[in-house]
Amino acid sequence: MLTNVATVIWDGLSPFEFGVACEAFALDRSNDGIPVPEFAVCAPTVGPVRTSVGFPIEVAHDLGRLAEADLVVVPAMGHTDRDTLPAGVAEALWAAHDRGARLLTFCSGAFALGATGLLDGRECTTHWMYTDKLQRLYPEAKVVPEVLYVDAGQIVTSAGTAAGLDASLHIWRQEYGAAVAAQIARRMVVPPQRDGGQAQFITRAVVEPDSESFGPLLEWIVDHLDEELDVAGLAARSMMSARTFARRFRAETGATPHAWITAQRVLRAEQLLEQTDRPVEWVASEAGFGNAATLRHHFTRVRGLSPQAYRRRFSCTTAS
Known part of the structure; x- marks a missing residue:
């Protein structure tokens, strides 16, 4: 500690x-x-x-x-x-x-x-x-x-x-x-999580919630992490080509769409592991990883702990 x-x-x-x-x-x-x-x-x-x-x-x-x-x-x-x-x-x-x-x-x-x-x-x-x-x-x-x-x-x-x-x-x-x-x-009054691998130089340091920005889309993504989220679908939702979307997304956020979404899913999984005693398979589904093996792969790579080890260390419930 x-x-x-x-x-x-x-x-x-x-x-x-x-x-x-x-x-x-x-x-x-x-x-x-x-x-x-x-x-x-x-x-x-x-x-x-x-x-x-x-x-x-x-x-x-x-x-x-x-x-x-x-x-x-x-x-x-x-x-x-x-x-x-x-x-x-x-x-x-x-x-x-x-x-x-x-x-x-x-x-x-x-x-x-x-x-x-x-x-x-x-x-x-x-x-x-x-x-x-x-x-x-x-x-x-x-x-x-x-x-x-x-x-x-x-x-x-x-x-x-x-x-x-x-x-x-x-x-x-x-x-x-x-x-x-x-x-x-x-x-x-700072973001709770910016992944270490995120780029230092971001074209827009703060996402502005206007029609030219990805602000509304990022909020939508966070609310729909349990759904399939791919570049083609997100680009269509933003009325852009996939190539333009990927380029502009990285310019605004400093990360690729996949990396940004994965980081948000890890954060969601952390919250669920800390605050619930539901099975890891359920956590994986709710966070958008689909199954426990995929959750374990991404979670361990980012946090250095397996989901089960993270829960044992940081759980807010009585479950061990």
Whole structure:
């Protein structure tokens, strides 16, 4: 479980990404029944850390505090290389990793992990403008361009700005289930789930519910996930050719129709597994997967747990 979070910072910190860490993990949401992890801000030296826009942040903990954390967050701190990584940071991050803590980076925070060697041989990402540079500086890393975040197991790396929120919600979802993640997302007024493989660059960042937009269609799809939904049928409903529909859908949503619909079906399955004790075959049918085997394939690929294991961990009913 997520019980202790440490955010490590140094001079050049981006205030927004630092704020994402605080928003995601430091706020007390116990009135909503959400667990509150211990949260600390750490730096190589106790005292003021200067942000990229000039104002300082006073830090009360040194790197020794990382030894208590089960999640270590590294916000954006510029394009750190092995020569500019502050003394002691690499050792502290490796020590956290070696004892089993998860590491989460926002935007250019991935460069800091690259400088330590922790990204060698791992899939990772950063802001789409900097993926080429990350790969060039750290050729042993497996940089995945233009995705929102990459979960490589113990290390999660995310792209710029709001993608840090997506990665944080992803971790909350893994630890406490979809209902808790959705509740936190509602408080932050952000979408409860954007899949990590979704493209960073979306032509329309927010779907507008007008006649030129897919907004109404997306709402219709979510209400009809248990039906057969293919590109030909959706294109006909939108009065477009299949090719035009597929191209415009990806431009608006950042995902193919199949990937977007599958993600919504996984979300529906999560809700049904948490909130009902109905058989998995029924959940598969209601979510639009047709049968338990297909549900198990997609659910396990996305969540890393089988539907049955997910229910045992996150069920809100008395069923085991």
